Amino acid sequence: MNAPTGHPATTASPQAVDELEPVREMIRSCIQCGTCTGSCPNAFAMDLTPRQLWQHLLLGRREAVFHSRTFTLCSACYFCTLRCPRGLHLTEAMHTLKQAAARERLTRYRPVTAFFRHFMESVRRHGRVNELEFMTLYFAEMKNPLLPLRYSGLGMRLVARGKLPLRWPLHRKRPLEALFRKAAELEEGR
Amino acid sequence: MKYHYYPGCSLEGTALEYDRSTRAVLAALGVELAEIEDWTCCGASAAEATSGLLALVLPARNLALAERQDALMDVLVPCSACYLNLRTVLEKTRLDSALTARINAVLSEEQLHLLGRLQVRHLLDVLAVNLGPEAIGPKVVRPLTGLRIAPYYGCQCLRPYAGFDDPELPVSMEPLIRATGAEVFPWTMGGRCCGASHMSTQREVGLALVAGILEAACGADAIVTVCPMCQMNLEAFQGPAGRAVDKDLHISILYLPQLIGTAMGLAAEEVGLTCNLAVSGEWESRARAAVT
Numbered sequence: 001m002n003a004p005t006g007h008p009a010t011t012a013s014p015q016a017v018d019e020l021e022p023v024r025e026m027i028r029s030c031i032q033c034g035t036c037t038g039s040c041p042n043a044f045a046m047d048l049t050p051r052q053l054w055q056h057l058l059l060g061r062r063e064a065v066f067h068s069r070t071f072t073l074c075s076a077c078y079f080c081t082l083r084c085p086r087g088l089h090l091t092e093a094m095h096t097l098k099q100a101a102a103r104e105r106l107t108r109y110r111p112v113t114a115f116f117r118h119f120m121e122s123v124r125r126h127g128r129v130n131e132l133e134f135m136t137l138y139f140a141e142m143k144n145p146l147l148p149l150r151y152s153g154l155g156m157r158l159v160a161r162g163k164l165p166l167r168w169p170l171h172r173k174r175p176l177e178a179l180f181r182k183a184a185e186l187e188e189g190r
Numbered sequence: 191m192k193y194h195y196y197p198g199c200s201l202e203g204t205a206l207e208y209d210r211s212t213r214a215v216l217a218a219l220g221v222e223l224a225e226i227e228d229w230t231c232c233g234a235s236a237a238e239a240t241s242g243l244l245a246l247v248l249p250a251r252n253l254a255l256a257e258r259q260d261a262l263m264d265v266l267v268p269c270s271a272c273y274l275n276l277r278t279v280l281e282k283t284r285l286d287s288a289l290t291a292r293i294n295a296v297l298s299e300e301q302l303h304l305l306g307r308l309q310v311r312h313l314l315d316v317l318a319v320n321l322g323p324e325a326i327g328p329k330v331v332r333p334l335t336g337l338r339i340a341p342y343y344g345c346q347c348l349r350p351y352a353g354f355d356d357p358e359l360p361v362s363m364e365p366l367i368r369a370t371g372a373e374v375f376p377w378t379m380g381g382r383c384c385g386a387s388h389m390s391t392q393r394e395v396g397l398a399l400v401a402g403i404l405e406a407a408c409g410a411d412a413i414v415t416v417c418p419m420c421q422m423n424l425e426a427f428q429g430p431a432g433r434a435v436d437k438d439l440h441i442s443i444l445y446l447p448q449l450i451g452t453a454m455g456l457a458a459e460e461v462g463l464t465c466n467l468a469v470s471g472e473w474e475s476r477a478r479a480a481v482t
Binding site for chain 1: 199202203204205206228230231233234235236237238239240241242243244245247248251292295296297299300345346349350352357358382383385386387388390391392393394395398399426464465467
């Protein structure tokens with residue numbers, strides 16, 4: 001693997017290096033042209049541009065990668081993937097970083113990873129997502145009393161139009177349980 | 191013309207008018223839909239952010255169910271995120287037998303097996319390519335004359351898999367809009383990103399993207415969409431997006447089949463116009479106008 005450079009944030013444990021290896025493999029032939037950055041609708045809000053993120057990854061700077069909000073700001077528009085002159089699957093690389101952050105339960109990403117985790121929990125329980133349940137669980141984890149207020153206006157409008165049934169799902173059928181369990185088993189054993 | 195139909199979770203809840211109008215318009219155009227029995231969530235944008243394997247297994251389950259019900263019929267999907275998730279499974283497994291085996295190892299828990307031989311088609315693809323203005327035009331009994339419509343495609347029906355349209359400057363909706371008697375509002379924002387789930391997880395960034403799109407549509411009578419996520423972002427946050435740029439950004443936002451259905455003489459309820467969060471009274475009165 002790439003030897004650590006002079007960057008201060010290169011003291012990664014061997015296990016942590018493995019964590020990023022699949023992503024590094026995906027972007028190994030990056031030529032740092034910056035087409036991804038120029039194509040990204042969210043680059044304006046990122047602390048590292050996508051090109052800079054790839055550079056840190058290639059240089060093995062794990063802490064630089066996991067101090068950045070950049071990959072959480074990928075909205076999967078696929079412009080970078082479409083335009084990358086090396087044909088790299090950059091959106092997928094961003095997803096893989098999101099997965100790593102979710103697996104490690106890194107606290108700085110909790111507002112984003114908790115949202116997706118509760119969404120998946122609702123899918124696991126019911127097969128289809130139950131918006132009321134998953135947002136309630138998400139609010140409970142975020143412990144921010146102001147957060148639900150942001151949604152209350154929208155919630156009322158949706159209820160008024162019959163689009164948000166105010167029913168807590170009670171049935172005990174868990175149609176996807178076996179698939180979730182098996183997928184986790186295979187992924188942990190890879 | 192008959193397709194498997196995969197509505198996806200949104201179309202049962204926040205996007206129920208997309209489901210209603212899709213079914214009504216396709217029925218009126220003679221297209222038969224067979225809803226996949228026992229379908230489940232495709233993973234949305236949450237599976238890919240938590241597990242790479244589940245992100246493929248969840249959509250693959252639905253494709254395997256469809257194949258078991260009829261292996262030769264294609265799948266029609268109105269939601270762009272569902273469409274991309276289902277299509278990604280086909281694209282990735284086509285040349286990767288190891289991956290196919292891995293997915294099938296999980297699906298075997300439910301005695302399901304993915305062959306991957308059917309096609310996944312977006313609603314817009316079928317409307318533009320298989321039906322087109324030649325099918326819609328003759329059915330228009332309530333022409334939307336004088337209205338300027340901004341076509342909004344969003345991302346995931348266009349990219350990364352370029353199929354039925356140009357992934358940078360899409361045009362496939364334009365002949366359909368003209369077929370309704372309306373005009374196409376000229377703009378270049380059709381393929382831009384609405385911010386997707388940023389509106390929930392990083393509100394300021396989502397608002398900036400939505401404000402840019404709504405600002406560019408000033409002067410149009412409506413924006414039409416083909417994705418529940420785009421629709422929600424564009425219709426539900428017009429107030430805060432406007433305050434962020436100090437402008438009035440209110441505009442009607444409709445699903446494409448609602449526009450087409452209205453022109454074809456379907457009633458407001460049949461295309462679910464009463465469920466939208468942002469439609470001006472103009473639309474409702476158009477939809478209630480006598481057919482000619």
